[in-house]
Amino acid sequence: MKPDAELAAADPAQIRHQQLTTPSGIPIPVFATADMHGEHRDAPGEYPYTRGIFADGYRGRLWTMRQYSGFGTAQESNQRYRFLLEQGQTGLSVAFDLPTQCGYDPTDPIAAQEVGRVGVSVSNLREMEILFQGIDLSRISVSFTINGTAAIIYAMYLAAADKAGVPRRQLTGTIQNDILKEYVARGTWIFPVRPSMRLVADSVLFANQHTPRFNPISIAGAHMRDAGCTAVEEAAYTLANALAYVDELRARGGELDSFAGRLSFFFYVHTDFFEEVCKFRAARRIWARLMRERYGAADPKSWLFRFGVVCGGASLTAAQPYNNVVRVTIEAMAAVLGGAQSIFTAALDEAYQIPTEQTAEIALRTQQVIACESGIAHTVDPLGGSHYVEYLTDRMEEEIVKLMADIERIGGMVGAIEQGIIQRRIAQRARERKIQTDNGSRIVVGVNRYCREDGAGHEWNGAEFSADPDAARSVVERYRALRGERDNHAVEACLSELSAAAAGDHDNLMPLLIKCCHSYATVGEIVSTLKRHWGEFREPTGL
């Protein structure tokens, strides 16, 4: 394995500060202000950041290429991670199985069919240690897509770093930890909204002090978008959720400027190119204004809207699946032109299965072609100044702000989610989208236009992903062995300490969660302990 050498060779900071020219030899300026058509707006890297949060765009630092991956056992995922790092990927992104995400141990009856199926099973510290074996956590940034159990997995990651001798302050990465959108779209909620908000606040405030380079929350619109809402709604709901977290953090004693710069965002990019580019330009501006003007943040870092994206999802089709490479290319270009800090490009077989090594590689190569051959990252905000881009940025900003004001009028996101208002709106949107696809008013190539008469291309005929069929069994065996080997008295002592703290409202639970993880308490045990005090979320099912 030689990820470090490859990363160094591709270090964008080394190659991109030199003078760049087009293939014809014309010098490329970082920012060609003199050529601006129309109104000159803000400069890149300056408030309100329409053109991006960095003055030199991607010249100083390219985006992180972060492919979402994880399946089966910790060993299998560990092998895939090492493969991706050897191929030049610059960060890891962990997909967890549903039992881990919903807080059930692998032996729980409701988990029986889903251990290691859509992601990797990590029920305790031993599995976390296996997952990152041979990977230097002080050098590789890791992103965790986990929400309901985010505080526990964060605690477990810190415990794994402790055991590997990596100082907590050196850890880099992101944990999604955005519970609000789980109630709306992704569905891995566990506790009711308000105690869940406490867990989010506890982990963010803890991260502020102890892991300054690790982003403790990534506020995600992506799943709401993929569930059916429009780009404007995605941005409005996500920014409204962010404000709910800001309010919660302040209520729990957080100083705005101490945490605002740590908030990051995560969006989907679908195929409507200009709307996606302008969504990000508008969102940057809205967030900067909210933080500076409305909330009074003094530190410019607090004004920055930093975001990652995923390209693919509901924009991909099962029919004629190779077309998905083209869709993802368009989407990733929109992400770059919108100024994304990290990009995940989905594999062409996403509508069918967990990607094979081959399709996962094509997805990564798509980003590498854009980064190294297209030249679109050579200058800042190359679309800025276009009559259409500036018009659409302004109009999207207006619409997003208007929708955020509507949400405030009905009492903010927390209440709207508890009542199921946002969930119902998104279901209506999903239905409208389906009707438009069915009647052809929304064209989807290969689905309702340009279909083959002979029906060819409607089944996946590429390689099939095959996971270790014994994965679930080996996970369960190791889990049982662990419970026999660990010091169960120590586990119980840690859990009862956690229980006492969860009964009150005052303590930050993170130190106790880390202690539980060090004792090899499991995700299921910790969740059960907390459920006894907090109960479970009651999902509003009326539509």
Added chain:
Amino acid sequence: MALKGKKILLGKVGLDGHDAGAKVMVLALRDAGAEVIYTGLRKSPEFIARTAIDEDVDAVGLSLLSGAHMELVGETMRQLSQLGRPEIKIFVGGTIPGKDRQALLDMGVRGVFTAEMKLADVLDHIDRELS
């Protein structure tokens, strides 16, 4: 309103949280005249079977995107049989690979639907099976 008078339970079984497709079907079936009960997320096969019987429904629709469809659909059908109502018709929707679609039909599932099928075709199919 071809499905008028029909009562259908739509359920998310297992831990999968992707409910956009299930909710679109709730709305579409309701528009077509059916009475629809939606269970919400994370229901066990046993819960689905018991609710279907308590509510005396004509059909059960199960939505799965987690890949666990073979086991969870099979288990729901076993529960219905054990509780004495094997005739309640089962439909399945979600991310179902081609080979599993046939296997589900062979198990006695009355229709398997994926995201790209037209709603009108799905509703027609259900209507034919229930009439």
